[in-house]
Amino acid sequence: VSRQLKEEIRRGFAGLEDPLAGLLAMLESSSDWKGKGHSLGYYITSELQLWIKEHPAGPQSGIQLKKLQARVLGILSQCPANLLDPLISIYQLHTADRNYLLEHVSHLYLKGSYKEAAILSMKLKLQPDQDVEKMCTPLLLQDKANMVEDYVGEYPELQSKLLQILDTWCEPSFNIRDITRPYQGLSRCKAEKFNRRTLSKLVFRLLDRFNVDPALCPNVINQRHLRTLNYLFYKRFVEKTMTEENWADHIQSTVGENRWLQGHLIQLLVRHCGERAAARWARHWGVPVDMLPPGLAEQLPEPHTQERIEEVTKADNYEDSKKKDYYQLPIPRENIHLLQTWEETLQCWEKVLQPGQVVGIDMEWKPSFGMVGKPRVALLQMAVKDEVFLLDLPRLLEQAEVEGEKEKLPRFMQKLYSDADITKLGYGMSGDLSSLAATCSALKDTEKQQHGVVDLLTVDKQVDGLSPEHSHEERGARQPEKGLSLLVQHVLGKPLDKTEQLSNWEKRPLREEQILYA
DNA sequence: ACGTGGTGCGACTTACACAA
DNA sequence: TTGTGTAAGTCGCACCACGT
Known part of the structure; x- marks a missing residue:
């Protein structure tokens, strides 16, 4: 766009008695501002922003500015995104009546323009006066986690609140459908993808990004540790690639003093390696009898030194049998x-x-x-x-x-x-x-x-x-x-x-x- | 299990030529 | 001059393969 155009725009402003009203009239009159990117409207608007910086008019009369602000809000909900910032700055919307702005945003929200409502809220810094859950839920359903991050980005209290809400969604008894139901008709809503797994991923991302105390999200933490336990059992008893010693070490540091995890561990033990091993671990932590599966309690006082030795030697043999087939460094x-x-x-x-x-x-x-x-x-x-x-x-x-x-x-x-x-x-x-x-x-x-x-x-x-000739010749397997x-x-x-x-x-x-x- | 880095595909911008 | 349609370029995301 030529310098000529810019000069022309500026001359236009100088000629107008009230450029702010002029711009609004212009934007309103051309109803379809679908022109994305650098449209004429964009140039004129950003030029006006610069022009105002250079010609700081005295403080506008309050009433008149209010009227202009009311009009500009109507435009904000339709205009392209790159006009938002200049318009907000020109008409000093951050000084406008908050209740009025909130009302406008909530109107957008009710219309189903959740993204637009959130963007406008951020630009006007309205987050502290809004309900985090209400604002963020539709965004999350639309897979816009990034926007949620930005939305709470500057407000630590909102971050904690959001994380606590997300954590309650992960409670074992909670039905996530209750959250998604009101938004069924939402465009590109991925309700089926919205499960505990993705939620906990999100929670950890937020915890890391905002340095929030993980203790605020006990459900998510527990579930993560439970997944770890499952994985460790898989490694040890299905894939059989982990030694007893390494396995026990990781089990110990994952479960720790957490009673809930201890209970789950006992169940896994019963399933994978029998009641005797389960009883041994239960004794090790002093798990209360009422948490144990029926039938296990009687085995508790049993002496267990003998089994332990048995198991260790078994593991050793298992090691030795395999060792020779592996490459070893020819270094003494x-x-x-x-x-x-x-x-x-x-x-x-x-x-x-x-x-x-x-x-x-x-x-x-x-x-x-x-x-x-x-x-x-x-x-x-x-x-x-x-x-x-x-x-x-x-x-x-x-x-x-x-x-x-x-x-x-x-x-x-x-x-x-x-x-x-x-x-x-x-x-x-x-x-x-x-x-x-x-x-x-x-x-x-x-x-x-x-x-x-x-x-x-x-x-x-x-x-x-x-x-690539190596691979499939040797064996079918x-x-x-x-x-x-x-x-x-x-x-x-x-x-x-x-x-x-x-x-x-x-x-x-x-x-x-x-x-x-x- | 998690974290990372590379890859490929689709969504989304941006750029530009062209018709009205 | 404007808006439209297409082409090119970016970005982001999911996926995989690998590490501990």
Whole structure:
């Protein structure tokens, strides 16, 4: 749009006695303002906004402005979105009578223009005087969670209130249909997608985004932990890829002192591994007798040392039988160093930071399993040609804290990642780095300035695309191996043993199996 | 289980040419 | 000059595959 047009517009304003009324007359007269984007109306309106800034007229007479405001509201409900801000500013709607504005918005709402009502409310900052539940429900049904986020974005009280409402929707006895029924006729309403699963996802997003106390949403938290329990049982008894020890550890930290979860755990135990094991766990927490399924209570006082031993040896045999079929690093055990002091670590760094060095990098952390917050790296592995270093990160960082040398690790990592003459080798390294950033806030921007990094995940993808003849010749049965393990199987003949992948990497001392896996 | 990063598809804008 | 219709570009979302 030419400068000419703008000048012409301005001349027009100067000629009018009351430009504000003039603009309204213009907008009203052309009834169909379907012109999206940069229409003439938009240009004129935004020019007027600038013009007013340059020619601050004295305060308008109150009554006259009120009349104009009444008229502009009629336009607001029809005009394109990009006119909203200029119009609100020009006619100073934020100074208008709130009750009047609220009434107008509620009119929009009753018309079924829920989105428009919400947008206008946000622009006019009307949220504190509105009912969060009423305003947000139709938006949520229309899958507009983002808008809901924005709607409560600046009001912590509304955030808490909204989260509490969402949590009550997740109560076991609550019927979500009660919420959706009034809005049945809603366009693109996805009532069937509106279940507890998506709700709890939303709740966690909001909890994270607004830093609200998770205790406000007990139902959602409980359900999340229950899902974790189900998953752990699946891993242990269906997929059979988790050892008794790792499984028990995760069960323990998921259930904790929560009676409700303890009850569910007992039921799962009865189903998957019999009443004796269930009774043992029930005893362990002192679960009240009336919470137990009938028939289980009698087994409580039973001595259980014998079964325990039995079970552990069974697990051991199960381990041994499988172990030989997996690939193992051809590095003698004495060249695998677990580093727990800075003195040893500095020696390791000296070897790693050689020009031209090639170093393999990987990290381990405790699986999140529904815990809030991002995981912290518990072990940092680095390998050169025939030596492996395992850095006990929690311990080293703690020591550095005491000695006031917090920058030690970040400085090393920066140097390592930015040096193009040192090749960093890994598999799916972006995940490692993001966990590392959560562990050590000084390393947030390491990702941007990295040189000499080779990620075998991407290499694998490219090579795999060129030579697809591997896959279906060997056997009709699909290989369960995937990811790095599959790659190792292709290149080195045998897959990897991933049993320790989901173990508790924060627990010390590390078990020998964990060290070998690392 | 969760978190992340990449991918593909559809919805939604934006840009532009053209007819009225 | 305006509004319309089509083409191109963005954005967002669901999905998958992988990590712990």
